[in-house]
Amino acid sequence: LLRFSDSELGGLTVAWAGSNDSDAYSLHPFSAKDLSIRNLADRLLDLPYLTKLYPDIDKNQAFGKYYTQPPSIYQFLFKKKNVLHKLHFLKLLFKMFQFTKLF
Numbered sequence: 001l002l003r004f005s006d007s008e009l010g011g012l013t014v015a016w017a018g019s020n021d022s023d024a025y026s027l028h029p030f031s032a033k034d035l036s037i038r039n040l041a042d043r044l045l046d047l048p049y050l051t052k053l054y055p056d057i058d059k060n061q062a063f064g065k066y067y068t069q070p071p072s073i074y075q076f077l078f079k080k081k082n083v084l085h086k087l088h089f090l091k092l093l094f095k096m097f098q099f100t101k102l103f
Helices: 032-037 040-045 059-066 073-098
Strands: 002-004 012-017 024-026
Touching: 012 040, 032 040, 040 059
Parallel strands: none
Antiparallel strands: 002 012, 012 024
């Protein structure tokens, strides 16, 4: 169950029933700032014990297209390569100025 929070203005609360129908649980409300940092679909993905939406819809079927895709290994290597090139460039600059009189 997704509902607006009673305790936090604009907050969104996730609630669910336990294995016993008389058990009910809820999370601390997510604020707009929380959801701008990590979207609702990804936050629900982080909760492995929440598997179904009412009446019997799989969580991944309902929210799967909204999950944030993890970066691929190619994106990681490209970023790492860029950082290494920048570090190499900075080292060269440092060497150039180390042996040059500044005044």
